[in-house]
Amino acid sequence: MKIAICTGSKCTFYGSSHIIESLEDLQESMQTMEGIRDDFVLEIELLPCEGHCKGDEKVAPLVYVDGEAVPMATGPMIMERVLNEAMRID
Amino acid sequence: MRDSYIDIITIRRKVFAKIAQLAYEDVDLLLLNREIYDLLPGEQATYRESIFRERAVIGERLRMALGLNARTAAETGAVTEGIDIVDIDRLVYNRPLVEVIKIACEACPEKHMIVTDNCRKCLAHPCVNVCPKSAVSIGKHAAIIDQEKCIKCGKCVEACPYHSIVTTGRPCSEACGVNAIHSDYLNRAEIDDDKCVACGACITACPFGSIADKSQLYQLIRSIKRGEPVYAIVAPSFVSQFGPLAKPAQVFEAIRQLGFTDVIEVGMGADLTTLNEAVEFLHHVPGQKPFMGTSCCYSWKLMVQKNFTAQNDHISESSTPMIYSAQQLKARTPGAKVVFIGPCISKKLEALQDSVKDSVDFVITFEELMGMFVAREVEPSAMQPQRDPAEASATGRSYAYAGGVAAAVTSRIKELDPEREVRFESVEGLHDCVKLMRLAKAGQKNGMLLEGMACTGGCIGGPGTLVPLARAKKNIQAFAKESPFASPADNTHLAAADKPVL
Numbered sequence: 108m109k110i111a112i113c114t115g116s117k118c119t120f121y122g123s124s125h126i127i128e129s130l131e132d133l134q135e136s137m138q139t140m141e142g143i144r145d146d147f148v149l150e151i152e153l154l155p156c157e158g159h160c161k162g163d164e165k166v167a168p169l170v171y172v173d174g175e176a177v178p179m180a181t182g183p184m185i186m187e188r189v190l191n192e193a194m195r196i197d
Numbered sequence: 198m199r200d201s202y203i204d205i206i207t208i209r210r211k212v213f214a215k216i217a218q219l220a221y222e223d224v225d226l227l228l229l230n231r232e233i234y235d236l237l238p239g240e241q242a243t244y245r246e247s248i249f250r251e252r253a254v255i256g257e258r259l260r261m262a263l264g265l266n267a268r269t270a271a272e273t274g275a276v277t278e279g280i281d282i283v284d285i286d287r288l289v290y291n292r293p294l295v296e297v298i299k300i301a302c303e304a305c306p307e308k309h310m311i312v313t314d315n316c317r318k319c320l321a322h323p324c325v326n327v328c329p330k331s332a333v334s335i336g337k338h339a340a341i342i343d344q345e346k347c348i349k350c351g352k353c354v355e356a357c358p359y360h361s362i363v364t365t366g367r368p369c370s371e372a373c374g375v376n377a378i379h380s381d382y383l384n385r386a387e388i389d390d391d392k393c394v395a396c397g398a399c400i401t402a403c404p405f406g407s408i409a410d411k412s413q414l415y416q417l418i419r420s421i422k423r424g425e426p427v428y429a430i431v432a433p434s435f436v437s438q439f440g441p442l443a444k445p446a447q448v449f450e451a452i453r454q455l456g457f458t459d460v461i462e463v464g465m466g467a468d469l470t471t472l473n474e475a476v477e478f479l480h481h482v483p484g485q486k487p488f489m490g491t492s493c494c495y496s497w498k499l500m501v502q503k504n505f506t507a508q509n510d511h512i513s514e515s516s517t518p519m520i521y522s523a524q525q526l527k528a529r530t531p532g533a534k535v536v537f538i539g540p541c542i543s544k545k546l547e548a549l550q551d552s553v554k555d556s557v558d559f560v561i562t563f564e565e566l567m568g569m570f571v572a573r574e575v576e577p578s579a580m581q582p583q584r585d586p587a588e589a590s591a592t593g594r595s596y597a598y599a600g601g602v603a604a605a606v607t608s609r610i611k612e613l614d615p616e617r618e619v620r621f622e623s624v625e626g627l628h629d630c631v632k633l634m635r636l637a638k639a640g641q642k643n644g645m646l647l648e649g650m651a652c653t654g655g656c657i658g659g660p661g662t663l664v665p666l667a668r669a670k671k672n673i674q675a676f677a678k679e680s681p682f683a684s685p686a687d688n689t690h691l692a693a694a695d696k697p698v699l
Contacts, residue, residue: 116570116577119440120210124664125203127441153441156576182203 108149108192110185111171115156122181123168127151129182130189137193147193198401198564198662204244205406211236212255213414213568216262220418221572226280229259233276254301261296262412264289269299286419288559293390294410294546295400297369301407302385308349308366312340315361323356372402374627374651375500394499395543396627396651397660410542410660414568417536417559421456425534427558429460430522432539433467433589434597434656437672438563438663439570443577445676450582452538452566454575463537464589466522467493467596467605468685469695473515475609476697478646479617486511487643490634491602493517495547496651497630505634518596519544523556525691534558538566540659543651562661588690590682597673599625599655603648605685612684613699621646626653 110130112123130151137143159176160166170180172188198206215232218224224232233252242248256276257267264283283289312324316339324333324340332346333353340362342353354362369386370378377392378399386407388399400408421427429452439448449460470493482489490501492513502509516524523535536559537544548557570577592608595601603621610619622645624633630649636642652658657669682688686696 114440114442114578116440116567116575119663120214120567120571121207122203124441125200128200128665155442155578161574 108147108189109152109171109173110149110189111152111154113156113159113167113169114153115160115167117160117166118156118168121167123170126168126170126180126182126185127153129186133186133189137190142194144193144195149189149193198658198660198664200665202401202404202406205404208244208255208406209258209409210564210568210571212258212262213412213565214571216259216412216415217418217565217569217572220415221422221569223422226263226284227277229256229276229280232259250300254298257298257300258409261298261409263415264291264411264413266291267296267298267409273300283415285416286423286425288413288416290549291411293388293393294395294542295388295393295397296409296411297386297388298407298409299381299385301405303405303407304380304384305367305369305386306365306384307370307380308364309344310342310347310349310351310354310362310364312342313361313363314339315359316340316357317359317361319358321358323358324353324362327352327356368402368404369399369408372398374398374629374631375504392503394496394503394627394651395546396496397542398627398652400542401660410545412561412565413545413559414561414565417561418456418569420534420559426458426530426532427456427534427536428526428530429457429536429538430463430466430519430526431460432519432537432541432597432656433462433464433594434540434659434662434669434673435538435563436594436597436676437669438540439567439577441664441668443580444582446582446585447577447580449586450580451570451575451577454580455569455573457536458533460586461522461526462586462589462594463518463522463539464593464596464680465688465690466516466518466520466525467593467602468590468682468688469521469525469691470515470518470596470602471590471592471605471609471685473697474513474606475613476699477513477515478606478610478619479614479699482646483644487640488637488645488647489513490637491606491646491648493596493602494543494650494652494656495541496543496627497649499543499546500627500630500649500651501634504631505638508634508638511637517547518593519547520553520556523553525695527556536561538563540652540656540662542660562659563663564661567663585679587681588688589680590685590688591677591680593685593688594673594677594680597656598670599623599650599653599658600648601655602650603646606646609685612686619646620644621648623648623650625650625655625658627651 381387490512545560592605600623654666
């Protein structure tokens, strides 16, 4: 699973730093957490500003979950997406 | 900065970005009321019980960010009341620096122990048996603590096998290392300005965002817009604060983009502090001073000044990195306006001292600077700088984290006098600073160099920072390694005449 986080000025200012910390912390917790699929890999990518937030107050912080844009993202929102995927039973 | 307080942090930051935008765009401050609706639109409350109160609180935040005092409900009139006195292009300061926004304070109870629903009213009831004041009894449904009798020793908290007794209290006063917060007549927090050392720990700790400091952001931007030659001097802890992809050189270039004439590292001034403190230590310890405290943290210095009067002379007389940097800059560039940009709010007070106010014109935090980047849509990581910052030695850059100052000074002492064994101790957090000074006062730290940092982690833990400690420290250590100068003595930006000798 790939989470890409915008780290431009506005996203950083309004929470992307907290999202990065939350995910790195979760990544560590998942190593000992029960029910995580053996083949699950979390990739965290940091993106430069691509300008999507300019002139729009309802974008930052912007995160992409496997390519899907999640505007006004929060740590809990993204962590839940990650865990749902990591614990998915096929 | 406490990352998990993201909602409160975001409100504060929106206010900084808004104030920066108003200043850059020459918006008439008399229209400030409109901006409140822009920040908090609609009819529904997001944070508190009512949108009316939310807007009133953010109005006071905007006023404090403009440099005005926070008002109580008894005084709250139009948000623009008295605003003309801050609508200028030079520093304004209304005492005190750190204030409780009374209309935002939720009057948290002072420290006490409470019995939670976990209590099973057990037969053993160790809570009763360990209480030295007979304050705990077993009631109909659970243990009961008589708050009149309780001396808050915490024995019952430790003894309960169900963890059912907890200590609760006020995050602001628990964070305060100098006991400066008490209650007003409505049990809200009140800061005693005579005791406060402006470390800002209470601002970071309050979960309701009810404490704030005043900003100089608006007046600074007005000064830049007037076309004055405004120079930024940037504290060593700046590395990695402005987005994980922004390199130090890019941050400096981004600051220039905001209209600053140029940018220099305060690490350069830190080098002068190191050189001076090393000579001072060799000259005065243990002869004139039984021990020597470092000089760079202004809250630590104020704490000693206010609480350890007899030991005040044992703090280094050397100037702080901010002051040395500003003086160097002003000596070379007559007419320059100097802005200190750092993680710290007590520097705002330091800059007001009679001996300093001619050297430093404004002080803002990293958070306030980021508000300027956001208002101007400046992206540090997209900058293409011509040169790397190269004004500070490796040890000057390491002033940013706890232990870095003592390490810099002791290694300089070793250079000057390889025979001399220097013992040192570094403490972080104001509570531990006070403890250290108590021991020093009792004569237990004689012969030592004492580094006091009011913020946990040192400057990288300051109230005006944007990234967590561990990340900041790692990046600063890497940046320190890139310095062209291993020792402050090698720093070619400092005139030989300015470097003290034994």
